[in-house]
Amino acid sequence: MLQLPILEVKDLAVSFGRGAWPAVLGLDFSLAKGEVVGLVGESGSGKSITAYSLMGLLPFGANLDAGSIVFMGQDLAKLPPEERRQLCGTRMGLIFQEPLTALNPVFSIGEQVAEIFRYRLGLSRAEAKSRAIDLLGHVGLPNPGAAYHNYPHRFSGGMRQRVVIAMALALNPDLVIADEPTTALDPTIEAQIIGLIKKLAAERGSAVLFITHNLRLLIGLTNRILVMYHGLVVEELTDFRDLRHPYSQGLWRALPPEPGKRSDRHLEPIPGYSPTPGEKFRGCAFAPRCSQALEVCHILAPPFQTLAPQRRVRCHLSC
Ligand SMILES: Nc1ncnc2c1ncn2[C@@H]1O[C@H](COP(=O)(O)OP(=O)(O)OP(=O)(O)O)[C@@H](O)[C@H]1O
Ligand code: SF4
Numbered sequence: 001m002l003q004l005p006i007l008e009v010k011d012l013a014v015s016f017g018r019g020a021w022p023a024v025l026g027l028d029f030s031l032a033k034g035e036v037v038g039l040v041g042e043s044g045s046g047k048s049i050t051a052y053s054l055m056g057l058l059p060f061g062a063n064l065d066a067g068s069i070v071f072m073g074q075d076l077a078k079l080p081p082e083e084r085r086q087l088c089g090t091r092m093g094l095i096f097q098e099p100l101t102a103l104n105p106v107f108s109i110g111e112q113v114a115e116i117f118r119y120r121l122g123l124s125r126a127e128a129k130s131r132a133i134d135l136l137g138h139v140g141l142p143n144p145g146a147a148y149h150n151y152p153h154r155f156s157g158g159m160r161q162r163v164v165i166a167m168a169l170a171l172n173p174d175l176v177i178a179d180e181p182t183t184a185l186d187p188t189i190e191a192q193i194i195g196l197i198k199k200l201a202a203e204r205g206s207a208v209l210f211i212t213h214n215l216r217l218l219i220g221l222t223n224r225i226l227v228m229y230h231g232l233v234v235e236e237l238t239d240f241r242d243l244r245h246p247y248s249q250g251l252w253r254a255l256p257p258e259p260g261k262r263s264d265r266h267l268e269p270i271p272g273y274s275p276t277p278g279e280k281f282r283g284c285a286f287a288p289r290c291s292q293a294l295e296v297c298h299i300l301a302p303p304f305q306t307l308a309p310q311r312r313v314r315c316h317l318s319c
């Protein structure tokens, strides 16, 4: 049975320079409580801008042009800035791609985690320290009491990412957005970090939007996948073996063989490039790169066709 959504995004459009450089062109998706959903796409497809829009952290010059973001029944665009900030630090958590940018180099790891409990929950210094040490242990830092006093530059990338995960999940948020949290890590640490996010989110009942450019990472992690191309979701699916959009199929074929596994399959990169934001074209944005393009694809943009619940495809071949 489908659960009621905790997040509903409708027609979300974001641009830089007031429409001159559109980054997200009209996103529609929802997330239910406890669900883990993958958002996958090539570089520049709009994944991070989507994440920043949800968190209210759009960079300077970016504008939310249209659409709504309803989180737990509240339209975020209509909330006063202070309430929005409060919600984002408590009920929504963000795990950044590069943990060093998320951690302050001049404060110890422990102080940064304890700060959340002091500032958000009003705990005393001693209580906050005790909660922080517990949490550092829970995310797998060995000797959390000593780690508490250490600084970010003394930790490996994997350890730093564990700290960032601890901070994002500290207050048991209803929604966690993980923006390519393992890109800078080797495959063994990557698998550990993904396992940790999955375990902690399940323990806390948090929904997760897991952003990646690697479709394979989502296997076994997510209940549902949204494939993003040029600012739009072009496919939504629950079974990764049923990729129908030629772009999704291309992403799959472009994956290198699994680490440690032999494969006779040749790596097939998707030819060409995505249009630059604001570039004028007719029809489907993927048409110049699509080996299955029909005449109509160069004239009319395909509609986002619903084939079944949680199964949508934006392609003339599926109409
Ligand atoms: N600060 C910025 N100023 C201007 N344009 C930007 C800025 N940040 C992102 N963009 C543009 O917005 C579009 C979407 O970028 P976004 O960062 O969301 O892509 P992405 O899918 O997260 O890519 P990646 O996989 O490389 O992280 C791109 O065309 C990008 O050039
Ligand atoms: S609509 Fe046409 S060009 Fe676009 S992905 Fe489908 S077949 Fe390819």
Ligand SMILES: [Mg+2]
Pocket: 047, 048, 049, 179, 180
């Ligand atoms: Mg990004």
